């Protein structure tokens with residue numbers, strides 16, 4: 001069914017600028033296994049979308065469909081005004097104006113940094129300062145003559161980003177680009193990459209299974225679970241108003257505490273919690289551990305203490321036997337076996353109806 005919509009010659013190179021990406025009803029199966037199911041997604045021009053989900057949920061498959069490296073079984077993808085995948089249309093990867101950055105930098109070891117960045121560009125684009133400009137953007141202007149093997153992992157990943165930017169794409173797709181790096185390098189590089197994608201004005205879709213990375217790099221985050229997009233929103237929207245129980249549990253640390261909702265309050269083992277949704281009856285209320293305070297004395301029992309340095313999580317058995325995680329500053333001297341009182345200090349909270357799968361919660 002594949003139709004090649006355009007000729008084989010590569011698209012002409014130009015400055016990077018963002019184009020919106022729109023995905024409608026995307027389906028992808030490998031044999032009998034459905035990997036993408038009814039995926040709808042909009043990425044505004046020039047914005048960064050983090051695609052967040054656990055291993056195997058289909059993130060890379062979606063990215064590869066956007067790049068044209070996989071052909072979906074159904075659905076449509078538009079980049080800017082043109083359909084690149086759809087009924088009777090399949091635009092080749094090199095014609096999509098899409099750059100890719102993978103987990104491993106995949107540089108040619110025998111070519112200098114500059115030649116790696118210029119690889120695939122036409123001669124007059126290479127000579128026109130495009131390579132120098134891209135290296136400048138990623139902060140590697142002084143390393144143009146080095147071989148990749150003499151660079152650190154972080155520098156190599158910058159080279160691969162420069163290579164993607166040099167071709168002047170409308171969209172950059174990044175597949176776990178920091179996962180091979182150690183923690184401090186990773187944190188620094190993701191700040192830099194976010195800044196330079198914004199500077200380049202290019203639209204970016206960035207795959208990660210790391211929530212912190214998704215929140216700090218993405219303007220918006222799309223949570224993918226088992227081949228479906230569960231929710232797309234800003235990091236704060238996802239954290240404060242998860243659309244489903246599954247998102248609440250996947251994004252951040254959450255207590256889902258059994259409670260009875262009445263009159264705008266959820267009556268729970270840790271007191272009456274104000275609700276952000278008009279529910280009545282048995283609910284599970286979503287409570288972030290940092291919204292619970294613990295004070296000495298009371299009828300809850302500290303079972304474990306998880307010390308993280310900047311804060312501590314107390315794993316507490318509430319009076320009705322319900323396990324509750326409370327995040328407190330420092331250690332506050334609590335130890336397993338202590339009796340504590342728990343209080344809720346957060347904003348009105350989201351809750352989900354408890355019977356069956358009627359997950360209903362509405363923001364206030």
Ligand code: ATP
Pocket residue numbers: 030035053054055056057058059060061062209
């Ligand atoms: P990870 O974070 O581990 O990379 P992911 O969310 O990116 O995971 P995908 O790589 O998209 O997930 O894979 C989704 C599912 O599709 C997995 O079960 C995987 O085994 C399967 N899959 C991916 N590519 C193929 C293929 N070419 N043939 C058969 N199955 C595949």
